[in-house]
Amino acid sequence: MSSKAKRSENPGKDEEPVKINKWDGIAVKHALDDSVKAALMNRTNMKEHHAIVDGRLLICALAVSTALVAHIYDYQYSFPASKPVLIVCVCVYFFMMGVLTIYTTYVEKGIFAVGNQKDEKGNHKRWQASSDMKKYDDKYELTIQLRDSRGVREATVVKSVANFIDVNGTVLDDLVANELNRVVNSLNADKKDK
Incomplete structure (x- = not known):
């Protein structure tokens, strides 16, 4: 949620109406x-279903993990020795960002809420x-x-x-x-x- 528009996290309590810049x-x-x-x-x-958001978070976590592996390996073995691992990690990171773009474009498709109802x-x-x-x-x-x-x-x-x-x-x-x-x-x- 935007920092310009805050909504109470406790539904049912007296909530302040959300005010935003109507030109944004x-x-x-x-x-x-x-x-x-x-x-x-x-x-x-109605119960919220989080699978779509969880998929995006998983892809992002894999990309960040790759960057973390590159950082830790480079810390342990300085640059000339870590060059092959850094190259692989950078390639995997950019691949994961491509996967994330495809996921948000073709799977999420602007979906912001999913709920299961019995x-x-x-x-x-x-x-x-x-x-x-x-x-x-x-x-x-x-x-x-x-x-x-x-x-x-x-x-x-x-x-x-x-x-x-x-x-x-x-x-x-x-x-x-x-x-x-x-x-x-x-x-x-x-x-x-x-």
């Missing part, structure tokens, strides 16, 4: 993502929320995907950020939650053959 597109997108995630995770029987009938549902906001544009594109026994369905909403942020830069969490509930209800009601 990145801060606006992150604040709206946080609001959508909070609304999605507050749904009945409904009253015992059916399992997986919800994914992803977003996009172009630079210098006021349109916030939110995509919600549902995977359940009936298949995969998704809905996309494109609205101006002015629908969710007031003139003072305060994120209106109730309006975000209402829009999310509308999309979630429409996906729950969808038939598989649509």
